[in-house]
Amino acid sequence: MFKSAASIEKLANRLARLPGIGRKSATRLAFHILKLSREDACELADSIREVKDKVGFCSICNNISESDPCRICSDPQRKQDVICVVEETSDAAAMDKVEGFDGLFHILGGCLSPLDGIGPDDLKIMGLMTRLEKGVTEVIIATNPNVEGEATAVYLARLLRPLGIKVTRIARGLPVGSDLEYADSATLTRAMEGRQEY
Amino acid sequence: MPQEKTEAVILKSFNWSESSRTVVFFSSDRGKLALIDKGGRRLQSKRGRLLSFAKLEVSYYDSNKESSGYIREVELLKHYSLEGDGALGRLAFASAACELLYDLLPEEQPQSALYQYFVKYLSLIESADKANLSGIFLAFFLRLLSQLGYNPSLAWCAACRKEIAVNGDSTAPLKFSPERGGVVCASCAKAGDYYILLSPASHRLLQTLQVASLTEAASLPIGYQETLRLTEALTKFVSFQTGTSSGLKSLEFLEKLKNSKLLK
Numbered sequence: 001m002f003k004s005a006a007s008i009e010k011l012a013n014r015l016a017r018l019p020g021i022g023r024k025s026a027t028r029l030a031f032h033i034l035k036l037s038r039e040d041a042c043e044l045a046d047s048i049r050e051v052k053d054k055v056g057f058c059s060i061c062n063n064i065s066e067s068d069p070c071r072i073c074s075d076p077q078r079k080q081d082v083i084c085v086v087e088e089t090s091d092a093a094a095m096d097k098v099e100g101f102d103g104l105f106h107i108l109g110g111c112l113s114p115l116d117g118i119g120p121d122d123l124k125i126m127g128l129m130t131r132l133e134k135g136v137t138e139v140i141i142a143t144n145p146n147v148e149g150e151a152t153a154v155y156l157a158r159l160l161r162p163l164g165i166k167v168t169r170i171a172r173g174l175p176v177g178s179d180l181e182y183a184d185s186a187t188l189t190r191a192m193e194g195r196q197e198y
Numbered sequence: 199m200p201q202e203k204t205e206a207v208i209l210k211s212f213n214w215s216e217s218s219r220t221v222v223f224f225s226s227d228r229g230k231l232a233l234i235d236k237g238g239r240r241l242q243s244k245r246g247r248l249l250s251f252a253k254l255e256v257s258y259y260d261s262n263k264e265s266s267g268y269i270r271e272v273e274l275l276k277h278y279s280l281e282g283d284g285a286l287g288r289l290a291f292a293s294a295a296c297e298l299l300y301d302l303l304p305e306e307q308p309q310s311a312l313y314q315y316f317v318k319y320l321s322l323i324e325s326a327d328k329a330n331l332s333g334i335f336l337a338f339f340l341r342l343l344s345q346l347g348y349n350p351s352l353a354w355c356a357a358c359r360k361e362i363a364v365n366g367d368s369t370a371p372l373k374f375s376p377e378r379g380g381v382v383c384a385s386c387a388k389a390g391d392y393y394i395l396l397s398p399a400s401h402r403l404l405q406t407l408q409v410a411s412l413t414e415a416a417s418l419p420i421g422y423q424e425t426l427r428l429t430e431a432l433t434k435f436v437s438f439q440t441g442t443s444s445g446l447k448s449l450e451f452l453e454k455l456k457n458s459k460l461l462k
Contacts, residue, residue, distance in 0.1 A: 020215045113288070114293035115210065117447035119454025126460065147250045147280065147289060154285045159460060184247050184274035 008034065060131065062107040062124050064089050070103060072096070079103040083131065084140040085156065087111045087149065095142055103140070106131065111143055111152040120155060129159075138166040145172045145190075199259035201270065204258050207316065209300040211235070220266065221248060222300060223256065226313045231305040232266045233258050251279040251292050251320060261413060265427055278320045284328025284418045286455060291335045294448035298339065301442045302346055303405050307389060312345045315412070322412050323367050332425035337407045337415030344408070348439050350432070351380025352405050358386050364398045370393035376434035394431045426453070 008030050016026035025169070031074045033041055046196030057063070058070035065071065072078065072092075086092050092105040108123040141156055144150035153169055173191030174183055183191075206223035209230070213219045217237045225231045229357040235254070238248060248254070248269075255273040280288040295316065303309065319338045326334060343349055354361055356378040375382045381401065387393065393440070396404070403424070407415055420428075429449055436442060 086295055112451070114290045114448035114451040115297060117450050117454070119301050119451055120458040121454060129460065149288045150281060154281065155455075184249070184277075186249060186252070186274055186277040187247065 016041055034172050060125065060127075061092075061105050062089075062109060063105060077102070081137040082140065083128070083136055083138075085128065087143045087144060087152070091142065091144075103138075107147075109141075110150070111148045112155055113148045123152075125156070125159070128168055132160070132163060132165060136165060138168060140168050140170065142170045199227040199261060199267065200259045201257065202267070203255065203257045203411035204231070205275065206231065207252065207313075207320070208250050208254070209296045209303075211248070221269065223254075224299050224303065224309075224313060224316060225256075226310055227308055229307040229309045230299070230305050231370060232267050232305075233269050235269045238269065247274070248272055249274060249277055250296075250416055251280060252318075253317060263294075266391060278324040280324060284331065287328055287331055287452065288323050290448045290452045290455075291331045292320060293451075294335060294446045295319055295323075295338055295342075297446050297448055298342055298436075300440075302342065302348075302436070302440065307390075309345065312342065315341060315345075318412055322416055326416045331418045332422070333407065333410075333415040334412055336404075336420065336428055336432075337410050337412055337424065339429070340404070340408045343432070343436070349408075349434065350404075350435050351372075352401065352408060355383035355386055356380035357382050362401075364401065368398055371397055372401050374431050374435075376431070376438040379435070379439065394427075394432065396427075400424065404431075422456075 002083045011033065012023075012026045012030040014026075015021055015029050016023050018026075020169045021029070033044070036044070055064055056066075056068065058068055058073055060069045063070045063072065067074070079102055082108050083112045084092075084095055084101065084103055085106045085108060086095055087110060089107055092107055095101065095105065103174055106124070106128045108125065108128075110118055110123055112118060112120065112123070128139075139156070139160055141153045143152045143156075156168070157167050171194045172187075173194050174180070176186060178190070203317065204223075204225040204227055206225040206228075209222045209224050210411075211219050211221040219235050219238060221233055221235050221238075223231045223233065235248060252274055253276040255275055256269060257271040259268045259270055261267040279291070280292055299316065315338070319334065322334050323331060340350075350356075352362070356375060360383055362381050362383060372395070373382050373384075373387045374380065374396050375387075375391065375393055377392065381396070382393070403420065405420070406418070410418070427451070429446065433445055
């Protein structure tokens with residue numbers, strides 16, 4: 001395609017491997033990078049290298065981190081006896097914004113999924129069980145409110161309840177700022193079931 | 199693009215960007231139908247949530263070209279809740295049916311009777327006693343094969359078409375040949391060929407399930423190992439007859455649950 005500049009083609013090919021980037025977008029990005037100043041282009045390259053060199057996984061909660069244990073697990077100000085279980089790192093980042101929650105996280109690395117053949121041993125549940133031996137009093141299950149997330153929650157609850165630990169599930173219902181008229185009956189049913197005294 | 203409306207259940211979906219995905223439905227009047235769900239992964243999407251294991255009314259822009267149509271609006275008609283007692287088993291058997299339909303249904307060929315049968319199946323998977331889920335699933339599997347023209351031969355030899363006679367007290371296993379399309383009599387069985395051995399009881403059970411309604415099948419409690427054996431025979435049969443991959447991930451999931459180190 002770019003016979004006079006094979007390196008542009010190589011860069012476009014690499015960019016096209018990224019999710020959501022097609023061949024045309026990759027070519028546009030490659031030309032944009034070519035037009036960047038040398039400093040900006042090198043900064044971009046260094047950032048990519050740095051991410052690969054420095055970022056790893058926390059050996060306790062499986063969150064992505066530049067240190068082990070991660071910033072959250074090593075923070076003594078956080079409640080050490082409450083663990084919020086989520087599917088992915090991005091879920092932990094979202095839950096960390098929740099006001100009033102200052103416990104720890106545990107990232108499962110996915111959820112139980114019959115259609116994808118993902119069973120309990122494919123998730124980081126064993127690590128969670130080990131953590132529970134250190135005086136944990138509550139496990140908050142914050143898996144997604146879809147069929148697979150619910151199945152994972154059911155499985156975890158069944159596994160944890162016999163240990164005498166308080167197991168809770170985040171509430172399900174209407175998102176803030178949404179319109180009732182657009183909500184489906186399943187969501188409204190959940191919202192009604194989870195209503196609270198005002 | 200013309201606007202259409204159909205009743206459908208989701209079989210599978212593939213995310214292809216931050217907010218969009220392709221959703222494959224089993225539609226009451228269009229059969230297997232793939233539609234693009236633009237922006238549907240966003241929480242604030244106002245065209246209705248796409249729930250798995252639910253009867254949905256889907257309004258969409260049809261496409262006459264090779265590309266798929268677009269979902270315009272979704273209305274939930276009935277959600278099959280798979281929670282409660284035996285939730286993981288219910289989820290696995292509901293998923294297994296979706297997997298089979300996704301693999302076996304031809305694109306956009308109406309299968310109205312099969313759709314109604316599938317909806318009834320989901321309803322029973324939601325409500326039946328967990329001990330009876332296997333029977334319901336196997337009956338669904340056999341009916342699906344029959345509707346699509348892949349009925350395994352159980353009463354007659356798949357090779358010579360002679361009736362398979364089993365003595366009442368016989369315990370000798372019967373040879374089920376996925377490649378030849380069913381049970382093979384002793385004189386047609388060749389040494390060195392691949393067979394799945396079925397006990398006379400398993401053979402009788404398959405024959406019963408082949409003609410049983412879903413409600414009748416729901417009154418036949420079938421053991422876990424027997425379910426796995428019969429499912430293996432049927433999935434191998436499907437694999438040989440249709441060229442699709444053998445094995446159902448959803449039932450492998452059940453195996454994984456049963457063999458999990460966490461429960462030991």
